Amino acid sequence: MICNSVLTAKNKGTMTVYLKSGGKLREKLKPDVDQYTRKIEVEEGLSLREILNQFEIPVELIAFAFVDGRLERLDYFPEDGQVITLQPPVSGG
Amino acid sequence: MYGFAGQMLRINLKTGNISKQILSESFAKEWLGARGMVAKILYDEVPRDADPMGPKNKLVIAPGVLTGTFVGAGSKCGFGAISPATNSHADSSVGGHIGPELKFAGYDLIIFDDISPEPVFLFIEDDKVELRSAKHLWGKGSIDTEKQLKEELGEDFEIATIGPAGENGVVFACITHDFGRNAGRCGVGAVMGSKKIKAIAIKGTKSFPIYDLKSLTKQTEAIIQRTKPHPNMAPWQKYGTALFVGWSNDQASFPTRNFQSSYYDQWQTIDGERLVEECRVIDKACFGCWMNCGKYSRAKTRHGDVYIEGPEYETIALIGGSCAMTSIHDVTFANYLCDNLGMDTESGGSVVAFAMECYEKGIITKDDLDGHELRWGNIDDFEFIINKIAYQQGIGKVLAKGTKGAAEILGKDSIKFAMQQKGLESSGYESRWAPSMLLSFMTSDIGAHHNRSWSITVDLELGRDEIKGKAPVVVYLQHIRPIYDTLSICRLFWGELDVMPEEYVESLNYVTGWHTTEDELLKTSEKIWNLTRAHFLKRNGGPGRIHDIPPARYYEEPILDGPAKGKVLSLEKINAMLDEYYEARGWDKNGNPTEELLLDLGMKAVVDDLKEINLLGKPLPDGIPKVRGQKLKPKAM
Ligand code: SF4
Numbered sequence: 001m002i003c004n005s006v007l008t009a010k011n012k013g014t015m016t017v018y019l020k021s022g023g024k025l026r027e028k029l030k031p032d033v034d035q036y037t038r039k040i041e042v043e044e045g046l047s048l049r050e051i052l053n054q055f056e057i058p059v060e061l062i063a064f065a066f067v068d069g070r071l072e073r074l075d076y077f078p079e080d081g082q083v084i085t086l087q088p089p090v091s092g093g
Numbered sequence: 094m095y096g097f098a099g100q101m102l103r104i105n106l107k108t109g110n111i112s113k114q115i116l117s118e119s120f121a122k123e124w125l126g127a128r129g130m131v132a133k134i135l136y137d138e139v140p141r142d143a144d145p146m147g148p149k150n151k152l153v154i155a156p157g158v159l160t161g162t163f164v165g166a167g168s169k170c171g172f173g174a175i176s177p178a179t180n181s182h183a184d185s186s187v188g189g190h191i192g193p194e195l196k197f198a199g200y201d202l203i204i205f206d207d208i209s210p211e212p213v214f215l216f217i218e219d220d221k222v223e224l225r226s227a228k229h230l231w232g233k234g235s236i237d238t239e240k241q242l243k244e245e246l247g248e249d250f251e252i253a254t255i256g257p258a259g260e261n262g263v264v265f266a267c268i269t270h271d272f273g274r275n276a277g278r279c280g281v282g283a284v285m286g287s288k289k290i291k292a293i294a295i296k297g298t299k300s301f302p303i304y305d306l307k308s309l310t311k312q313t314e315a316i317i318q319r320t321k322p323h324p325n326m327a328p329w330q331k332y333g334t335a336l337f338v339g340w341s342n343d344q345a346s347f348p349t350r351n352f353q354s355s356y357y358d359q360w361q362t363i364d365g366e367r368l369v370e371e372c373r374v375i376d377k378a379c380f381g382c383w384m385n386c387g388k389y390s391r392a393k394t395r396h397g398d399v400y401i402e403g404p405e406y407e408t409i410a411l412i413g414g415s416c417a418m419t420s421i422h423d424v425t426f427a428n429y430l431c432d433n434l435g436m437d438t439e440s441g442g443s444v445v446a447f448a449m450e451c452y453e454k455g456i457i458t459k460d461d462l463d464g465h466e467l468r469w470g471n472i473d474d475f476e477f478i479i480n481k482i483a484y485q486q487g488i489g490k491v492l493a494k495g496t497k498g499a500a501e502i503l504g505k506d507s508i509k510f511a512m513q514q515k516g517l518e519s520s521g522y523e524s525r526w527a528p529s530m531l532l533s534f535m536t537s538d539i540g541a542h543h544n545r546s547w548s549i550t551v552d553l554e555l556g557r558d559e560i561k562g563k564a565p566v567v568v569y570l571q572h573i574r575p576i577y578d579t580l581s582i583c584r585l586f587w588g589e590l591d592v593m594p595e596e597y598v599e600s601l602n603y604v605t606g607w608h609t610t611e612d613e614l615l616k617t618s619e620k621i622w623n624l625t626r627a628h629f630l631k632r633n634g635g636p637g638r639i640h641d642i643p644p645a646r647y648y649e650e651p652i653l654d655g656p657a658k659g660k661v662l663s664l665e666k667i668n669a670m671l672d673e674y675y676e677a678r679g680w681d682k683n684g685n686p687t688e689e690l691l692l693d694l695g696m697k698a699v700v701d702d703l704k705e706i707n708l709l710g711k712p713l714p715d716g717i718p719k720v721r722g723q724k725l726k727p728k729a730m
Contacts, residue, residue, distance in 0.1 A: 020324040061553060063340035
């Protein structure tokens with residue numbers, strides 16, 4: 001299964017990533033750009049799961065990430081400047 | 094009276110008599126609409142021994158107090174009847190535009206009684222209300238009928254129809270509206286068909302009074318501005334509910350091959366991404382909605398292209414995963430077939446998946462299928478069998494009774510994998526490794542429907558294997574979630590866009606001029622829950638617990654593969670969850686509501702009814718809990 005695969009950092013350097021979320025996760029995210037968005041500096045080459053773990057954002061409560069208009073999983077490797085929307089599973093359709 | 098059109102229609106189909114009556118304010122205030130009004134009417138007016146498909150059953154159409162307002166999104170309408178699938182109270186909600194249109198025509202409620210001697214459709218154009226012949230429509234598909242009626246009457250009529258499945262008494266027949274939105278669950282379409290009502294066509298040009306329009310406008314404008322940039326808006330607009338396929342699969346809750354597994358290795362062939370890239374034509378919205386989560390889609394089929402709204406997550410789960418499809422076009426086509434034939438895609442998918450497993454196990458053979466096969470993932474086989482079901486031909490006649498009814502006929506232990514509760518097929522979440530979700534299905538008043546309580550996140554928060562401490566949260570969800578169906582608004586604004594219950598209470602008070610509180614709304618919801626429970630016991634006997642035990646697959650068969658491989662619950666654990674649940678509800682060990690609880694909810698008549706049939710719960714040694722239901726305190730906060 002993709003999201004459970006062992007993921008490792010690809011290379012070093014830092015990048016800026018914008019994390020966005022509403023709902024319960026928003027509190028944990030501590031937005032600082034606007035009411036939903038937080039700007040973070042992270043090591044380059046980290047997967048989204050690793051980034052979230054670093055910031056103690058509970059990955060089990062994230063259904064998926066929405067990046068540049070596409071659904072991505074937690075094994076996604078964000079790039080510098082990307083806005084990543086974290087979607088919690090809330091309503092069940 | 095504010096918030097309501099103020100009138101109701103009683104229609105006797107046998108005599109053709111249509112009577113307009115004033116909607117009583119106290120009734121409206123007590124039951125609010127949709128699910129609440131349906132519950133009260135069915136409880137009071139349908140005799141205990143009435144055959145769901147007979148003249149004494151009623152079909153109720155009820156929008157709610159917020160339907161037709163611009164509170165986000167006042168689009169919903171309830172359809173209710175005694176269900177032929179569960180033999181008890183059923184309400185099924187549909188979005189689109191028909192609920193608002195009914196209120197704009199001047200009516201809050203329609204109650205159909207008896208059976209028409211010949212096929213009819215109900216025509217409403219404001220004050221003009223008529224039963225018209227539907228002989229020329231009988232036999233046609235739901236989508237085809239909607240199209241034809243719009244051509245005959247005008248594009249601005251809102252139409253709800255049944256298809257052949259409803260005409261032929263398939264117990265999971267639905268009522269279809271707006272080319273693919275359905276009052277899908279519990280077979281309300283079969284009841285409509287039994288009454289020989291082919292369709293309802295409504296055009297309304299009036300309005301209804303709002304108590305404080307200025308404040309409501311200001312509040313709604315602020316909510317629109319706040320929610321437009323909400324992070325969940327864009328993904329929901331792009332994918333609709335289909336976006337949860339991958340997540341559900343990751344969580345090992347995606348029903349696969351009739352719930353034999355909870356992980357589908359082919360999920361990427363049928364997920365939201367595939368839907369949007371290959372099938373989506375345009376986005377659709379219900380009345381008053383600024384989220385437009387509906388996807389109007391085109392499927393390529395061997396017959397040429399077909400168009401339908403959908404498929405939504407539940408359809409993808411139960412047709413896609415549970416029947417093991419490997420093409421989003423096939424899932425979309427199957428969605429179209431179910432809709433046009435007039436069948437719920439959730440139950441329809443589940444029944445076909447059940448039949449496929451029966452075929453795999455040799456319980457159904459080629460001899461039963463006119464030499465055909467019933468292979469996992471085969472769209473031609475799906476099309477063959479779903480038509481047989483809709484027209485009640487051959488083995489289709491058995492499957493038209495739903496998984497429970499069919500298993501009772503087919504025998505050979507097939508009841509163990511008839512994935513239903515109380516006769517209603519389970520929504521699209523495999524829950525052997527999500528005990529609170531299973532508890533939600535087990536205890537749902539209308540059968541295993543996720544609309545009543547969706548609690549996988551509770552399992553994620555409190556531990557997937559943990560069974561303790563979840564029941565009070567399920568009770569809370571069973572009160573808060575259905576309140577949206579009762580007010581008749583789309584709950585996705587709450588779930589996805591953080592429009593909070595207290596904001597809805599404020600809206601409700603602006604609409605009506607009442608001084609309602611959130612606690613009062615929750616209590617109304619609890620009251621409805623206990624009324625429908627009592628109704629179930631009255632019609633199906635007791636004790637309540639026997640109706641809450643799930644199919645044996647949940648406690649006898651470990652999940653075959655995937656991340657939840659080997660997971661299974663024991664009957665002991667299932668009963669322990671029920672113990673905790675009954676206690677949290679103020680019911681006795683048998684799962685019967687107690688006198689103390691019913692009196693606390695102001696339901697003396699129900700106490701007397703349950704006493705009469707010996708199903709009133711025994712008094713609890715420490716009395717009932719003061720607060721029933723408990724909000725989850727999420728880890729993420
Ligand atoms: S969010 Fe979707 S289901 Fe809800 S009102 Fe809007 S279009 Fe309809």
